[in-house]
Amino acid sequence: MEALRQLAAFVQELRLEDLPQDVRDAARYCVLDTLGSALGAAENEELAAIAREYAQWTGLGENNRSARLWGSAQRTNLMNAVFLNGMMAHQLELDDVHTASKSHVGAVVVPAAWAVAEALGCSGKTFLEAVVAGYEVMGRVGKAMDVASNRKRGWHTTGIIGTFGAAAAACKLFGLTQEQTANALGLAGTQSCGLWAFLAEGATCKKLHTGRAAVNGVASCLLAKSGMTGAIHILDAKDGGLYPAVSDSWDMEKLTEGLGQSYEITRMDKKPYPCCRTTHPNIDAALRLRAEGVRAQDVAQVLVETYEVGVLQCGFSKYPESPVEAKFSTPFTAACALVKGHVNQADFDEQTLQDAQIRRIAEHTSVVAAPLFTERYPKQWGSRMTITCTDGSRRVCQIDNMSGSVAVPLSPEQEQSKFLGLAAACMDLPQAQRLMEEVLRIEQKQTLPQVGM
Structure with missing residues (x-):
């Protein structure tokens, strides 16, 4: 049949x-x-x-x-x-x-x-x-x-x-x-x-x-x-x-x-976050690093390694000019998480887009494809975030299963x-x-x- x-x-x-x-x-x-x-x-x-x-x-x-x-x-x-x-x-x-x-x-x-x-x-x-x-x-x-x-x-x-x-x-x-x-x-x-x-x-x-x-x-x-x-x-x-x-x-x-x-x-x-699902592992990583003591003012550079489609879809180097663009921006959403400690609907407004600290971090964020995550996709949507601080130290967080996924479900x-x-x-x-x-x-x-x- x-x-x-x-x-x-x-x-x-x-x-x-x-x-x-x-x-x-x-x-x-x-x-x-x-x-x-x-x-x-x-x-x-x-x-x-x-x-x-x-x-x-x-x-x-x-x-x-x-x-x-x-x-x-x-x-x-x-x-x-x-x-x-x-x-x-x-x-x-x-x-x-x-x-x-x-x-x-x-x-x-x-x-x-x-x-x-x-x-x-x-x-x-x-x-x-x-x-x-x-x-x-x-x-x-x-x-x-x-x-x-x-x-x-x-x-x-x-x-x-x-x-x-x-x-x-x-x-x-x-x-x-x-x-x-x-x-x-x-x-x-x-x-x-x-x-x-x-x-x-x-x-x-x-x-x-x-x-x-x-x-x-x-x-x-x-x-x-x-x-x-x-x-x-x-x-x-x-x-x-x-x-x-x-x-x-x-x-x-x-x-x-x-x-x-x-x-x-x-x-x-x-x-859990009101933006493209591709941005979510990076938000998770940013929130985790923030909870571990990384301060937004100490962030010098951010490197996000993820799957090829994630770079195509949300890896824009250009800073978003509208809420629509912001919801599809890994640099913006990660920076928002680092600065504010959350990413919710109210964060996709003009005031947040004009936040100097968020813009600074976003403009110093690079999003690149990594074989590990590309090979796993679409079975797993993951990423690795490396933050270089102003003192030269580095902090790394890899997210294999993001919040709200089948592996890490919302209760x-x-x-x-x-x-x-x-x-x-x-x-x-x-x-x-x-x-x-x-x-x-x-x-x-x-x-x-x-x-x-």
């Missing part, structure tokens, strides 16, 4: 009661993490302007089914909700990361599954099944290709593979057959998109990739439901296959190896604290606590809880 059909069969047959407890627990916390990451951006001005503009041009369909824009009282049609919530979940750069596929799964799959489930009136149990299905399909489609070469070609992997995850989740909720689901996955692949050009200019459109992947995946489901067929060999076709187009190599066996026995949703990193208490802190942007603490409690027992709910005012 073709790989895409095997994935479709997995989606169609998946039942929550058959899943191991750790998978169900992971699913609930992935939903919580995504909702928190989105709610923290609920009052973002750019997102609000987009929502207002879209409301002028789109309305409810003939069935009058709608879904809520997270963090607000506004309801809209299914596709708008999927799109706008998908962008919101990626705005702060706090959403989860699947390192093997170098992708943000939650910001695509959870908004797609939530809006569809809400519009259809599905139960929490059915919703959680869809989430697991989406994470599994998206993660496997990504890890089956060489994601380092995908990134070096300028593609944003999340946008490329996210359509598959959203389509899988939507097909599960709509109850599509195995053949319809396979067709939807084929249709998802031909709608993959997302480029890294935004970074060089500090453009704000990276979140478009999660939103567009989510809405294109749901569209793929609706198209297949309507009778359209997709290419079953969309991934590996010699002429026009996705993998040959976006990657140097791939292994089709990884798409189905251990399918139904091991689950990608249990291999998700959760971000349930830390994940809950993260959610409550982010949700405070648009709701009071009692409301946030109620929502958190409902999400953590969501499979018991007949309908999804309200995520808004």
Whole structure:
């Protein structure tokens, strides 16, 4: 059986009661993490302007089914909700990361599954099944290709593979057959998109990739439901296959190896810092060296050794001019950690960018590729920091497993604290606590809880 059909069969047959407890627990916390990451951006001005503009041009369909824009009282049609919530979940750069596929799964799959489930009136149990299905399909489609070469070609992997995850989740909720689901996955692949050009200019459109992947995946489901067929060999076709187009190599066996026995949703990193995941091992190292007595005023030079993609993505020597650029700057984030002792959302503002000490250290920071870390990537995202002090002494810290990784996970208490802190942007603490409690027992709910005012 073709790989895409095997994935479709997995989606169609998946039942929550058959899943191991750790998978169900992971699913609930992935939903919580995504909702928190989105709610923290609920009052973002750019997102609000987009929502207002879209409301002028789109309305409810003939069935009058709608879904809520997270963090607000506004309801809209299914596709708008999927799109706008998908962008919101990626705005702060706090959403989860699947390192093997170098992708943000939650910001695509959870908004797609939530809006569809809400519009259809599905139960929490059915919703959680869809989430697991989406994470599994998206993660496997990504890890089956060489994601380092995908990134070096300028593609944003999340946008490329996210359509598959959203389509899988939507097909599960709509109850599509195995053949319809396979067709939807084929249709998802031909709608993959997302480029890294935004970074060089500090453009704000990276979140478009999660939103567009989510809405294109749901569209793929609706198209297949309507009778359209997709290419079953969309991934590996010699002429026009996705993998040959976006990657140097791939292994089709990884798409189905251990399918139904091991689950990608249990291999998700959760971000403790609101910036590109590539910067996180360097932040960890800076914070550790600071705790060991390194003072910012004594730092003369900083050398960061990491993997090739990490240099390409966040190793800029130019000092950032905007919050977007700062979130993708290893020199800035490391300097911020050394000077302030933390890296949080409030640190990505003009005042922090103008901090003389942070700028001095950042401009004396070099980021280079090292074979050790390049060979490990993407299985491990690590780095080594060497600080040379003004007295000539050197301090070194190597991070092999960063905070929030599968090897060094956030505790349930830390994940809950993260959610409550982010949700405070648009709701009071009692409301946030109620929502958190409902999400953590969501499979018991007949309908999804309200995520808004």
